[in-house]
Amino acid sequence: MLNKIKRKAPLAYFIVSRIITMFVLLFLLGFALFGLMELAPGDIVDQMMSQQIMATSQGGMASGSKAGAENVFSEEQLAKTREELGLDKPFYIQYFKWLHRVVVKHDLGVSLISRAPVSFLLSSRIWNSLLLNLISLVLITVFSFLLGVYFSSKAGTKLDVGVSFFALFFHAFPGILLLILVQLIASISGVFPVTAYPDFPFEEAPVRFTFSYMHHVFLPLLCSFLGGVGGTMRTIRATMLDQLGMPYIFALRARGISERRVYLNHAFRNTLNPYITGSANLLASLFSGSLIMEIIFAYPGVGRLTYEAVLQHDINLVLANSMLISFLVLLGMVISDILLAVVDPRIRYGAEK
Template sequence: MHNNQSGATPSQSSQPLVGLKILVRTWRSKYPLLSFITSRLVTMLVVLFVFGWALFGLMALAPGDIVDQMMQQQLMSQTESKGGSNRDNVLSEEQMAKMRSELGLDKPFTIQYFRWLERVVIHHDLGVSLISKAPVSFLIKSRIVNSLVLNIISLVFITVFSFLLGVYFSSKAGTRVDVAATFFALFFHAFPGILLLILLQLFASITGLFPVTAYPDFPLSENPIKFIFSYNYHVFLPLFASFLGGIGGTMRMIRSTMLDQMGMPYIMALRSRGISERRVYLNHAFRNTLNPYITGSANLLASLFSGSLVLEIIFSYPGIGRLSYDAVMQQDVNLVLACTMLIAALDLIGITISDILLAVVDPRIRYGKEG
């Protein structure tokens, strides 16, 4: 027999783990909603961490790097200035290797990622753009507000009209108006968004009724009132395209949810009590459409942010999507990572908020297996 020199039995060594499990279970039962919110926030942080690591890996797999981009730009500038190829001042292999070492590009992408995390989380520094040498935080601040304004306006319009039209057409189910609305909703939902944007820009170019760009050519500080009117005029067509692409699926979801609720037994019981049809629709059936919409709104917000990349490129809108595109084309690692991680964080925050709202609206969710 062997003596247990530590003097602790296996059951004694597992006691802290058992105690921790009991503490967590007690905390969940005592504060179910707070436990649910905490679990969602932890999940969001884990997803962001894995996403950033995968993004670094994809950037490492891409051919070339920022040093190669600088080399090409130097060659092009010398060729244009000299009228021919001139390689006298071209960087040597040793100089390029030294630049990669200074930028940390010679390290494995996992080490680069943890260094980036340390700089961002501990020092709150997003670094500088490797191309423009401007602080990444400054570049993002000048663009993120534009993207947030555009996407929030789109979400508000889609939400309001989706509920109004969805509830209205659910009361007209089977009629010609409902069939026509369903057809157009399916048509615009299936219509390619990039093609719709191009067609609208061609319409603006041919007719001259709207500008082909989505942003005024003067800053807000110059004339705030004039800027607001000019902004609404410039952004009308992109918002219209976003509205047509998003309202179809959302309106059909609310319509189908309303029709499902109207067939429930509790609706028949309400009608048998003599409650007016208006109260049955708005006070009872309508409230039960919130759960699926809250879930769908998170996906809608994520699709708006991902779709705004194409919108900002086509209509020359100075948002975070176009900034990300330019950074990817130039292989500006710091700017690509900051922009992409920010967009991913906003999408995950939207999904997390929708989960929390679902738990607030429906208390049964926090007691589920995921809670």
């Protein structure tokens, strides 16, 4: 049955198989995340206990008494709290309960620290991260193609060598160090803010918020652009040079076709394949890089929310954030595979020849 479907609709079979593989990977990733959180020292109960002891200790010092600083938590109370939160069960039982709640009830649970619904916390942050990463992806894509195609026609010149040097330099430069240096420059010069988000909501003044947002995210976007455009541009440049050396290019030129048509209508189209293949990896690197950026520039995104949840051992929030980012990355890979098959008709996934 499967072989029959594969022969009649190879592309549809491939898409369905990739989607199934994506969900299997998400299942394994969630299982691994629960296991890693189990191995981490302490848990959410220890975190809550430490915060309570610190608050009690400060209250006792303020009143001149040390009695409030004593540890008033008994083992029975701690065990009861863990039982209420479901932390007394093995991690795999916790994971399957969480999975059942998400799949069947469509409920991501509540944050163990703030007691706010996880879906509310995610919805308030995910659009910020998506907007920032999509802007970075568009800028890197557009400039990579423009520069890659242009410098493929200038291969071997001094300008090409100089641009290639700086592209490799910023591509190899540590991203976290670049972010810190840029923030120091912003702090010293005062031209740009050291945070990456306006201090007032969008609803208050939409137009002013838009311009303020562009001003705030300029430096983070610049760091993301410098770190991503170098490798992508060189990939497109190398692919263009490889295509320009193909026999069909010589045949087109021998027929008197203009260089513009040779570049744009023929060689350029074949550069889309490696970019589409690598675009999913680029999106994954942007999301992973935005985690550090959101922490350094105090940007209210999913990455920063995940970091705070990990520090507080908030397993519900950590798992939901991590699964969401992984889902977006895996979805990007599936979309890139589909686009690759659409752009290049020579590709036949599983079709008989």
